[in-house]
Amino acid sequence: MRFVDTFFQHAYSSNPFIHKASFNVNTASRSLVLAILLFGLTYASPESASAYSEYFGMVEYLIFEGPEFQQLLRQKDHPVVSTAIIQLVQAAILIIELQGSQAKVEIKRRIRVQRLPALIFVVRLLNLTKMVNDTILDSHVVTLEEYLRKETLVRVMAWVYLVDAHCVIFYHSPPQIRLFEADFSLPMHDTIFDAIHPDETSSVTLDQRSQASPLTLRSVVQRLMEDKPIDQEAEPPQVNSLFGLFLILSALHCVLFDLQAIANITNTPDTLKPIERALDRWKLIWDSKYTEHQLSSIGPSGFMVHALEFWWLGKRLVKNPHMFSMRGEVAADSTGAFHEMIKSLKGGQMDQDVSQLPVG
Incomplete structure (x- = not known):
């Protein structure tokens, strides 16, 4: 189907x-197929996307008000994470992205406040939030399938975290997922997850056997913020995906959002020091990866190519914490205050790189 192909060609990065190699439009859930179709439509015909906005709302309602999602909301115990549930969550993420990019304030607010x-x-x-991909790959197909299943769950959780962080950065919304609960592992090798054929993973598989246990987001951020030296030689290989x-x-x-709120109340000058330390260490890791992956290989990673602009923003906010209070409204309905802050x-004068920060 045209729009499904468009999604994987242009929006997937x-x-x-979503594991591209195993996706089958004939067996995937209706919700996921519809969300992918709409996403592909916005890329194939961006000028016509507004004409189909009512369908975005219909699919949003189908996903979040449908019996499957509503049943999850009523669950008392942790359900088994079936393929159907995974695809439902993936569909929900996609429609949140689509609807969150709409111009209408009421849609943006509904996405942030309800969905x-x-x-x-x-x-x-x-x-x-505790999902860890601890599968060690070998030559067995069964092991690869288990690896990809766990990696999909890790990436789904990571993407929900990114959506929440997006609201923190662009809409000045307090984070809903706190670092203390972020015990899911970092997304691992993009090469393995994006591979179409198992043979493409062989070189990465051999390298992975020598890696330590997967790092969780919480543990990495804590280590970067710690007031003690970190062995930079050992750190980069463990963070092995953009x-x-x-x-x-x-x-x-x-974390910066929360700490600046404390700093404004306590007037303690060193409150943001751990974040500044972590940002500097992150930059060292990024630079070590950037020398390995030229710009051509970073480009397909979608908006993640703007990582250095996000790093710049963090550094400037640490140096200018008063800018947080200048944004005024908390949980704003537009990115206007964000752009004004960038200009300040x-x-x-907003430079070209920062002006390209993706907003939704």
Whole structure:
């Protein structure tokens, strides 16, 4: 189907939480297929997307008000994470992205106030906040299937976290997922997850056997913030995906949001020091990866190519914490205050790189 192909050709790089090689339009859930179709439509015919906006709302309603999602909201115990549930959560993420990019304030507000909190409740219910991909790959197909299943769950959880962080950065919303509960592992090798044939994973498989246990988002952020030396020689190989690096940076922005609120109350000058330390260490890791992956290989990673601009923003906010209070409204309905803040941080002139920060 045209729009499904368009999604995987153009939108997938910005949404790497659906395993492309195993996706089958004939067996996938209706909700996921519809969400992918609409996403593909916005890329294939962006000028016509507004004409189909009512369908976006219909699919949103179908997903979040449908019996499957509503049943999850009523669950008392942790349900088994079936393929159907995984695809339902994936569909919910996609429609949140689509609807969150709409111009109408009421749609943006509904997504942030109703849909995203409901989705976060579901991933907590599914214990995805503790999901770790600890599968060691070998030559067995069964092992690869288990690896990909766990990696899909990790990436789904990571993407929900990124959506929450997006609201923190662009809409000045308090984070809903706190770092203390972020015990899910970092997304691992993009090469393995994006591979179409198992043979493409062989070189990465051999390298993975020598890796330590997978790092969780919480543990990495804590280590970067610690007031003691970190062995930089050992750190970069463990953060082995650009997705993982961007996730860490987004988490630092969420922690920065909370710490600046404390700093404004206590007037303690060193409150933001751990974040500044972590940002500097993150940059060292990024630079070590950037020398390995040229710009051509970073480009397909969608908006993650803007990671350095997000790093710049974090550094400037640490140096200018008063900018947080200047944004005024908490949980705003537009990105207007964000853009004004960027202009102020740049001395009234927004440079080209920062002006390209993706907003929704």
